[in-house]
Amino acid sequence: MRTLTNLTLAEGRDKLAKGEFTAVELTAAHIGAVEARRDLNAFIVETPELALEEAKASDLRRQAGQAGAMDGLPIGIKDLFCTKGVQTTAASHILEGFKPPYDSFVSAKLKAAGAISLGKLNLDEFAMGSSNQTSYFGAVENPWKRISDPKAKLVPGGSSGGSAAAVAARMVMAATGTDTGGSIRQPAAFCGITGIKPTYGRCSRWGIVAFASSLDQAGPMARTVRDCAIMLGSMAGFDPKDSTSVNMAVPDFEAALTGDIRGLKIGIPKEYRPVGLSDEVAKVWDQGIEWLRAAGATPVEITLPHTKYALATYYIIAPAECSSNLARYDGLRFGQRVAGKTLDEMYAKTRAAGFGAEVRRRILIGTYVLSAGYYDAYYAKAQKVRRLIAEDFRKAFETVDVILTPTAPTAAFGQGEGTDDPVTMWLNDIFTIPTSMAGLPGLSLPAGLSADGLPLGLQLIGRPFDEETVFKVAGVMETAANFTARPPQHPPCGCGPKGECV
């Protein structure tokens, strides 16, 4: 069982092809792992019966020589992707019980490639949060433990916290995530896995519960760079139903992993070393630079002068869009409804009961910044700054091929820590937000452990639609980092961060 759940997607794919085991066996092993780690609260809905049926069908396809690119590989789907007939909540009470009559474009593509969903993964409510503590269905726990305090429950990051925890804890081989300001990359860093937010427009947003439409982008979360490349290949592609999806051929991302990065220029933005950046994170970053230099690439210091405005800009644009996107949750056609004497009273009661504090906060901020008299000062100005941020990157990419930064300013923190002040929480995304604002691809991969035994991630940022270079550089860095540490198994057995007990 353990052997099967430790496999990467690439290994699983190849071994299924060789007939070393069946999709049913592989799926059953992962269903076992899901059941064993319910303590992490990574899933909102488990669909084991459905998964086993699909696994049987997958084995039949393989026998018939019709196996798809991800056939028989068990994955998890972030509960922001609509799944036909399976409850989809966005981790919000307001959507509790909602079973969409359709599959999102991306989850349908994965299904078509043969991937087997084990269920719907927990997240921050409506993907708003960086610690997966805003979910109506409860916080997700990071499987990693501090050496100094193994009892403390740590956050997996967010918003794709359930996805990251499930992949790290070997419950699924990979999972879908979505990233609006860092929601794939930051939890990937906190949980010691790899995740990529592709270029905005690479994956269709159709059927994904919208948070901030101009920023939302789906991407894969897995345990290796290759696995992310494989999975992105089955998620990406033009969708005429999403006007912002880009009509471009999907490259063979896996083929980009040549291991050869000689001559590439790696941008190191000086603005990403703010006062107060933890020494550990700075050290891992320096180490990353050295690995790439050793592999024949050239680090180049670059400047992204508008970086300091990115966070503030993001917290105008994203809430503005969310305030409008979430207007449809009114209790009328689907989800929860609280009755009222008048229509307005019904709206107020439904939305007050249905939305959690963080979602309400962002709706209020968004409503405010779009209001008459404030629009120019906030939203219009934020859009101008957003263009300047994108321009910073465009200029930088005239001289460099890829940019290397830390993913998050710290390692995973404890549940309940830093929740008093929402702005402190928002600072988690300080390194990932500029990339989102510019719509660029960003990948996070584990590069080392903190002194307290927690994973630290580095981020690689690429040119628009140049995920291939990002994957290529990430592959080299992954080899150099040789990150073999694993979170301890459950039940807690005192095993160390190197996963010795496995």
Place this chain on the structure above:
Amino acid sequence: MAYIIQGETGDWEVVIGLEVHAQVISHSKLFSGAATEFGAEPNTQVSFVDAGFPGMLPVINEVCVAQAVKTGLGLKARINLTSVFARKNYFYADLPQGYQISQFDKPIVGEGEVILDLPDGSTRTVGIERLHLEQDAGKSIHDMHPSKSFIDLNRSGVALMEIVSKPDLRSPEEAGLYLTKLRSILRYLETCDGNMQEGSMRCDANVSVRPVGSTELRTRCEIKNVNSIRYVQQAIEFEARRHIDVYETGGTISQETRLFDSIKVETRSMRSKEQAHDYRYFPDPDLLPLVIAQDFVDGIKAGLPELPDAKKTRFMAEYGLNAYDAGVLVAERISAEFFETVAKGRDAKIACNWVMGDFFAALNATGKTMENPPVSAKDLGALIDLIGDGTLSGRLAKDVFALMVETGKAPGVLVEEKGLKQVTDTGAIEAAVDAVIAANPDKVQQVKDGKTTLLGWFVGQVMKATQGKANPAMVNEMLSKKVLG
């Protein structure tokens, strides 16, 4: 046709601007593939996009864009090659997304014009401020249940063109002429069927007043959703009077949205400026700016039909019609075509008289439509031919026309059946003439003495004697010869 309202303190004029919502003729909705047919069972033409389901995204319908461009060209307006869809945010039960996708500061069509045809044959140009595309909302039905409202989303997402006039209209009559002309243009273009009863054309009127001679624009009130031209006129009339009364009693008008009550023929406040929605417009992030190519516009322009103004000018030049007649005939494309069919190869003035006179009278009297006219253009043409070749006198022709309306038969058939053929047999006419002369020697003498006007009486007698069938020209000629020598 200055429309002056006399108040206690002096004369006032009214300033009117109209916003028309015209439903675009298209098979599917503005941003979804759902059907748009009128009168379907409630909630049977609704896609998940129209119902605002999670994760659903709008995709622009190219047909609707083409229709908007076509309409813009028909209004001689500037076409904006880049336009932007924006969200207009507000909560209502029949607005599933919680916002309407509309266009705000960058509409697809800019300034244009509509030329009004005034009853005296003159024209007046009214400016168009803009035309933009937007989604319609669904329909709330409040009278089917004592405590519940019912929602029909069939209309949700249907494409509308909002056509905004400049405040150039100065009377209820002009407002009516504007709507009539706009509807005529839309129907010519086949971009909107203009049916106000079915709600495919709806009108909001912005009304203010000012003392005659003043050029200021005073505070206006917007009267929402008035669904007939007559109601628009009544609403304006009432609202203008109300403003004047308020001003003349020392009050002030505050900007507000009002509703027209067609039973009481009055407007009443719906919501004040303070209660007005803050729509929080912002560019819809689900849609890229709408960019159209000049070629696309040129292609549509090349396929434009001849529009009412051009047709009117041509009718005046080609057929020698006066402005009024030409204006009436071109108001509907189908009437213009009817006229041209009748006039082809015939005397246009006679054709015009028949269409404008007996034919339109019959259309009204029978309650039929131009699509299914009481007499076909071909038959009316044949009737005129029968007059031309002397088969029918003008008087007989009117009788035949009445029979055509009644029976639907062709004029030739009726002439045969009823023996209505004009008598041109000289002998028969001469006999009748001689008989009348013989019976009225005193009157013959009076004519000879110089009272030639009495000749008309003789004609009448002869026609009477021949049951109207005698050729009047021949009767005239023969009488003159015989009586006057």
